[in-house]
Amino acid sequence: MKSLILTTAALALTAGMGLADTVRLGTEGAYPPYNFLNDNGEVDGFERELGDELCKRAELTCEWVTNDWDSIIPNLLSGNYDAIIAGMSITPERKEVVQFTQGYTRPSPSAFAALSADVDLTSAVISAQASTIQSSHVAGTGATLVEFPTPDETIAAVNAGEADAVMADKDFLLPIVDETDLQFVGEDVFLGDGIGMAFRQSDTDVIAKFDAAIASMKEDGSLNMLLDKWEIEGKF
Structure with missing residues (x-):
């Protein structure tokens, strides 16, 4: 999937969310089948269904925000949204500036x-x-x-x-x-180590909630069912 190498790690400022009432999920909305905008202009695709289910399991209220790919990490760090769920591969370069959940796909x-x-x-x-x-x-x-x-x-x-x-x-x-x-x-x-959600490194509490939700979907088989539905490789 995608790998963005930031040369400005200092952008990981002090923006933090803790456990906010509403978690804003940032996505590109232009990379089917992972994420895209449907005919109603709404975020759709594998990651829309996945994100909604993860929020349900984590008992969090979520809303969706779209952002161009080339600024998706900087705008996370600036606080424009609280998480990235956008077909983002887990890479060593990204780990220097954001923290990932466990992968919700294997490397495909x-x-x-x-x-x-x-x-x-x-x-x-x-x-x-x-x-x-x-x-x-x-x-x-x-x-x-x-x-x-x-x-x-x-x-x-x-x-x-x-x-x-x-x-x-x-x-x-x-x-x-x-x-x-x-x-x-x-x-x-x-390429890469699978796809995961990305967060500001300080948001450890909410990362743990989403990480547990991903683990529960792996355990009960619902994650593989969703990958099958959207014809995405990388099942567990």
């Missing part, structure tokens, strides 16, 4: 998709969403990386001939490959 594959099966991924121009683990991976392969702010723009770049291939979460690419001329190329790549 990233993949490449292109209009031609003959693409040489070692020398191709490859698009990826900026500040993600996919963009970091491409940058280290010798291929030419072109970054875009949103996942939809990475697909458009391939269709427009601006890039030879795109790299993203395979769960995100699957329906696009099924419905368009794009096809998977190369081997799947496993």
